[in-house]
């Protein structure tokens with residue numbers, strides 16, 4: 204079918220999209236409506252941690268859909284209990300609340316922190332967040348995000364999110380008052396341009412929040428579930444936060460996210476939190492299948508090997524083309540282009556023949572790479588050689 208035969212205007216316009224309809228995906232590859240294939244370094248925005256349509260997710264969906272879809276969140280179900288147990292057994296957290304999106308998990312984290320503030324800190328409610336942060340697109344999480352204007356474009360919005368600078372502990376300390384209940388950050392700012400919080404900063408933040416008896420919330424919607432080379436990115440800094448949110452990779456491509464906290468913080472009472480689809484067995488069964496793959500012997504060490512391989516290949520490419528190097532943690536990496544050619548590279552990569560490459564440019568001078576965690580060395584080599592060609596073309 205031709206693109207023009209699809210009634211794309213039946214969809215609400217929210218962003219410019221290329222004139223492609225993706226019809227199939229397998230591992231690192233996507234296929235469009237005309238049968239053209241693309242090497243996919245977006246993976247649904249770091250969502251498909253095991254690539255497109257992995258066997259374990261297909262099996263989990265088929266098996267669970269024959270058993271039970273949704274008994275209602277007012278009843279227990281076995282996959283939700285199993286997934287929560289696997290998450291708590293492999294992290295410093297004790298309690299899990301499942302949600303359907305990262306923004307909803309963060310919204311829950313904000314509510315939990317404010318509730319804890321009402322009970323323990325005389326109604327303190329402010330949550331210090333960071334410039335360039337991204338926490339989602341609900342009214343509260345837009346305010347919590349550090350994108351210019353995002354706290355006011357749908358005014359009146361939720362207030363109480365003063366902004367500090369990443370890796371600048373003094374900028375956080377300055378904002379702490381008796382209204383402060385928590386500090387919230389991404390261990391690596393993803394949408395902001397793959398900006399890692401340093402190990403020293405994370406440790407200083409933990410010490411500072413302990414000293415003032417305020418909560419430390421890590422938004423690991425993008426960095427969690429193996430993406431940064433450890434199961435959770437907070438583990439890179441040897442600290443234990445109070446609250447964590449997960450999304451993206453936790454469902455491997457299906458809508459699943461989670462809010463986790465330590466036992467002492469779990470202060471919701473009936474009526475405070477809930478949701479029709481939250482923790483339904485169909486989707487949590489997928490989560491169980493995904494985390495079991497990540498926990499399998501050798502999986503995380505292979506993620507580390509591939510991260511090092513990708514990092515070295517990007518450094519070599521940067522040297523060859525006179526770019527500004529690369530940065531990131533694990534398989535969340537960025538190439539610093541040194542000029543605003545990101546958008547042009549993304550478009551040229553998509554248009555390459557006979558196969559295209561899907562890249563992402565969160566800032567005009569940067570490319571971000573978020574391959575499946577089980578990407579092969581050959582698929583890294585292929586992307587690097589395609590990007591080499593694109594960079595050579597761009598200079599002409």
Ligand SMILES: *Cc1c(COP(=O)(O)O)cnc(C)c1O
Pocket residue numbers: 303304305306307309337338339340389393394422423424425426450451460
């Ligand atoms: C993607 C993302 C979110 C929002 O998740 P949704 O599932 O799109 O609501 C929140 N925080 C971070 C760090 C993200 O990368």
